[in-house]
Amino acid sequence: MSELTTIDAQTAYGPVSGIVENGITRFLGIPYAAEMTAERRFAAPVRPEPWEEVLPAHTHGSTAPKPELAGRLGELMSDPDVVGDRPDEWLNLNVWTPSPGTQTQLPVMVWIHGGGFTTGSSAVPVYDGTTFARDGVVCVSINYRLGVYGFGRLEGAPDNRGLLDQLFALEWVRDNIQQFGGDPDNVTVCGESAGAMSVLALLSTGTSLFHKAIVQSGTAHLGQSPGDAALVMNDVAKRLNVPATVESLAGVEVAALIDAQNLTSADITKTASVAKYGASTIASCGMSFMPVIDGDLLREQPIKAISSGQGSHVPLLMGTTTEEFRLFVTTSFLAGWDTPILFKPRIKAYGAPDGSYDTYDVDGPVYPRKAAPGVASAVLTDRMFRIPTYRVAEARTDDENTFVYEFGWRSGVTPNNVGVELGACHSLDLPFAWDTLHLPESKAFTGPDAPQALADALHGTWVEFATTGGVNWQPYDEARRTVMCFAHDNTTADTAVEDPRSGERLWWKDALPRT
Incomplete structure (x- = not known):
């Protein structure tokens, strides 16, 4: 075991102390905004009070209030509830760097966690930024307000407080990251699920606080009135x-x-x-809280702003998993539904075109669908994630800086009593992208035999993009529709495929508008 030492770095508000281990320094729980006292919980974030003595940043800061992940989903996915020394200090961030206290101008990656805008935090073990710092990227992960506190609409309170928190954290990165070895002019913001939706929402505002973006399992079609x-x-x-x-x-x-x-x-x-x-x-x-089209920060649905050119200069890497919605089916009572009639009303309520169930009721060579949960999962994967991803890519083809991938490796874990596997479900790609397959929290999700070679490929892609803004396949355009398919045949292979499952893409031609 390596000996742990500490090192200090200076922020705009005061000095902080981090822990050095195996050549990587981690600073955990640095406040980027003032504590969320009762009078501030529904207000825009403001600067914290400066401090003079060195602040130990050795453990994760307090997480924002959130419900406990219950049931089978809670058994699968780690979501720590952290109460730090300062319980109201929800707005904090973490930094992993190989070069603290220097100005080495390394690329910077800022992570916005998912969780449906109601759960999740930067303290999830899978989000260990050591792996990115090891590969020459300064990694920052942030907490932001969730649920009612972050996205509930109240007269007299600013809307989209969770997004305002994210922007405030990005301002902290701009103003402070050089002290941690990072380049404030080479910042990639990235996120998964609600974090990915946040990235697209931020992209649609035209902010200049980041220079590249990675969107995993996101959509720009959300936004409540x-x-x-x-x-x-x-x-x-x-x-x-x-x-x-x-x-x-x-x-x-x-x-x-x-x-x-x-x-x-x-x-x-x-x-x-x-x-x-x-x-x-x-x-x-089916989500209770999300960004609001408030006429201020978000003037219109993000897809409309992106289609009008907002953020078009920002290189964008977008990915989905092949069977996203299996996570929500296999961890709920839906796994036991065995007839189409049980799923068809839900599919219709979620906005799928009429006849979608029957159109998708075919078996594939790797991704089984004939059972009702598999068919419904396939329809809703496209409704919620894959087609919205294509819509954003289609809106940006003139700039030739949008790259699309799909993650297809299948987990054999069965978190239910009817033998329905997770498959290539929502969030399965995260321990691969973060190169944290070795963690017990990852193995609970992937099983014991997840291929490290696939983690090397996906993680390496994120590092390459954060560093250069490019990847090793062609940008998405409407002539070729190139998608890099990681493990598309349930192996460690990665292959660029033109217009995968084109028939199903065409099924959605008149649904989920591009603008």
């Missing part, structure tokens, strides 16, 4: 027997507010409740 967002918050407040105002909710205990949020979120996932929460995509995606 102010009216629908208010319906959600009114439901949360009703469960607490208080008005839906900043003053009332600021006085509610955090745990009680999260409990009420959880009940509303569970109601939104019910097919029969779709109409109750309005006509925006909040109903058709």
Whole structure:
């Protein structure tokens, strides 16, 4: 075991101390904004009070309030709930670097975690930035406000507080990362799931705070209307027997507010409740909280802004897994549904074209579909992730700087009582991209035999893109539609394929608009 030492670095607010191990220094839990006291929880982030003594940044900072991951999903995925020395200091970040205290101008990667805008944090073990620092990239991961605190719409409070937190953290990176060996003019922002949706939302604002972007399992088609967002918050407040105002909710205990949020979120996932929460995509995606089209930070749905050219100069790497939605089917009661009639109403409620179930009811050589959960997973994978990814790529073809990939290796883990495997599901790619397959938390998801060669390939691609803005395959265009398929045949092979599963892509031709 290597001997651990410490080293100091200076930030704009005060000095911090990090831990050096095997040539990599990690600084954990650095505050980038002021503590979230009751009066600040629904306000825009502000600068923290400066400090003079060295602040130990040796352990993860407090995580933002969130519900516990329950059931089979909680058994599969680690989501630590951290209460640090400063419990209200939710807005903190981590830095891993091979060159602290120098100005070596290394590329920088800023990670925005996923979790449906209600769960997740930078403390998830899989997100160990040591691997990126080992490969010459300064890695930063951030916490931001979630659920009601980050995305609940309230009169008198700014909308999209979680996105404002992300932008505030990116400002911290711009102003401080040189002290950690990073180049503030070579910043790649990246995220998965809600983190990827956040990246696309930020891209659509035209911000200059990052220079490249990686989007894994994201969509630019989300964005709730102010009216629908208010319906959600009114439901949360009703469960607490208080008005839906900043003053009332600021006085509610955090745990009680999260409990009420959880009940509303569970109601939104019910097919029969779709109409109750309005006509925006909040109903058709089953998510309770997400960015709001507020007319300020987000003036329109991100896909529309991107189609108009916002962020077109930013090189973009986008990926999906082949069977994204299997995660949500196999870890819920849906895994036991065995007839089409059970899934067809849900597919329709989520916005798939009529006839989608029957169109997808075919078996493939690797990705089994004939069972009802597999067919529904395939339809909803395309509805929620693959087709929205293509729509963003199609909107940016004139710039020749958008690259698309698909991750197809299948996990044999069966988190249910009916033998339905995870397959190439949502989030399975993360321990590969982060090169953290060795962790117990990763093995619970991948099983014991995940191929390291595939991690080398995907992780290496992210490092190459963060460093240069390029990859080893052609940009996406509407003539060839090149997609790099990592392990498309369930091996460690990676092959550039032109227009994979074109028939299913064409099925969505008139759905999910490009603008």
